[in-house]
Amino acid sequence: MIKVVKGNPTPEELAAALAVVQARAAALASAPSGAPREPDEWSRPARVARRRVPRPGPRAWGRTYWPS
Structure with a gap:
């Protein structure tokens, strides 16, 4: 049995x-x-990782901190 739980599909x-x-x-x-x-x-x-992910630069650790 199939049940539509969200939305209102047309018969088509x-x-x-x-x-x-x-x-x-x-x-x-x-x-x-x-x-x-x-x-x-x-x-x-x-399929998910088609390209290699770029590596972070030498000072990337300093940009990870976000002061509040």
């Missing part, structure tokens, strides 16, 4: 969301159960 929006959920469930049901699944692209850590 609700039908579109249910179609996506049903298509995903059908795709998972038709997949062979013995084969190992690859993790989804969304769960890959490399």
